[in-house]
Amino acid sequence: MDITQLLFPNELQTPQYWEEKYPKRDLEETQSVTRFAPSPTGSIHIGNLFSALIAERIAHSSDGIFYLRIEDTDKKREVEGGAEYIIKALENFSVKFDEGYAHGGEYGSYKQSERVEIYHSFAKYLLEKGLAYPCFCTAEELDELRSQQEKQGELFYGYFGKWTKCRNLSEKEIEDNIKTGKPWVLRLRSDKIGIPNEWKDGIKGKIKLTPNEQDIVLLKTDGIPTYHFAHAVDDHLMRTTHVVRGEEWLSSLPIHIQLFKALEFTPPQYCHIPTIMKSENGNKRKLSKRKDPEASLKFYEIEGYPYGAVIEYLLTIINSAFEPWRKKNPTAHYNEFPFNPKNIGNAGALFDVIKLNDVSKDYISKLSAEDVTNYVLKWAEEYNLDYYNVLTKDIEYTEKVFEIAYKSARPRKDFATFSETKDVYSYFYEDIPLQISDITKKYAEIYNHTDTKEIWYEKIKELAEQFGYASDNKAFKANPEQYKGNIGNFVAILRTAITGRENSPDLYDIMQILGEKKVIERLKDERKT
DSSP, X not given: OOHHHXXXXXXXXXXXXXXXXXXXXXXXXXXXXXXXXXXXXXXXXXXXXXXXXXXXXXXXXXXXXXXEOBOOOOTTTOOTTHHHHHHHXXXXXXXXXXXXXXXXXXXXXXXXXXXXXXXXXXXXXXXHTTSEEEEOOOHHHHHHHHHHHHHTTOSSOSSBGGXXXXXXXXXXXXXXXXXXXXXXXXXXXXXGOOOOSEEEETTTEEEEOOOOOBOOEEXXXXXXXXXXXXXXXXXXXXXXXXXXXXXXXXXGHHHHHHHHHHTXXXXXXXXXXXXXXXXXXXXXXXXXXXXXXXXXXHHXXXXXXXXXXXXXXXXXXXXXXXXXXXXXXXXXXXXXXXXXXXXXXSSOEEEOHHHHHHHHHHHHHTSOHHHHHHHHHHHHXXXXXXXXXXXXXXXXXXXXXXXXXXXXXXXXXXXXXGGXXXXXXXXXXXXXXXXXXXXXXXXXXHOOTTOOHHHHHHXXXXXXXXXXXXXXXXXXXXXXXXXXXXHHHHXXXXXXXXXXXXXXXXXXXXXXXXXXXXXXXXHTTOOOO
């Protein structure tokens, strides 16, 4: 009996059928097709966003296509709703897909578990060409094989060369195994497929390749393809031009090139991006999902980072040219940055939370007061309900609070996250420790809430002189020894008493928002106990 028919008894479409069903895209050569292809495990981290952003920028900077493919062949790790969670997380960060899972498109299904017939068609094709064979080795036999390799001092372990027990089984042996119901996997006959000695990576340039000798598994015992095989078939049929992935996949590159060659496909341009690193005790290490909270995208949601600020920061570590471009184009959308994957560095990308905070502060300062207020309310409603209730008790008052940073031509940069606003503006909502002095008591006597800013400041200057402070900075600079301090030092005493802070937005504006009663309470001890 024909072995191919025994292994694939159901009628399958030919590879040519799938080639015609998924033809070459109607795009120019300069237009790229990239993808983001996560597993639906329910978790998504900053490295995923890093990769997805680069892939999206490569596609959209060339007016190409960026699509989403769900690689759900590992059913043991799959989490219910995992794919939907990934989509939602990326949507939050404005990573937009043109087609794919949950988005539609002519090259679907975009979920690997729904494409099994396609993989079987190409697996059967490799079998017919003599480039694949069934393997009946049990898990125990593979463990024993590894043990023997260890004893004999093999440089690496696996299913290759003389250790390929099932590679040369006769048709009779194969037929008997199948008829007796022995489970089998389909393996690639690697020694029949050569690969080049070097490869040109889209980011790293020319790299040396070590030929693959392993007879890798193409189909598992349940008929589901391995990642290696499925991705090769999918990237070809979906007409992917660039595959963006972490440099940890470099060791698999020979296998993937080998698969494309065996299937007679043209390989995509592989772009291996640097690993995101973290500085620790003077050394660099890989950002860890277990050790580092900032590795999870959930961290940025909980802390209340603007999603756009995180993207801007990632662009600074993806491409060193982004920061100079941003300085020259302070109001431009980051999508206008002329992105080029050739400018991505080879070294590990160093993740720095301090730098992220600086980028985020700058990003927030360019938002409108109305947007900041809305973002803070939305964040607080989801992550700090007590704070939300405080903010919404008098929404008009809250709007004035968040407008205060935007009174000047250069908006303040007091916070990097929306969660920080609770502390930054706490003096508007909470009692502060009283810092009463003769100065504050005297000022309380002359304070008039209806004074204009000009009148208010003149009163401040007069009072400063009464207490031995210079009301004129020129006079202070000329003879500093004659004064207790300058006008700034005097205002600082009032600022600390009214806000509890050494630094704050304009004091006059703060007092107008707080209202006369609160201001007087903080200037002299009239607080009810």
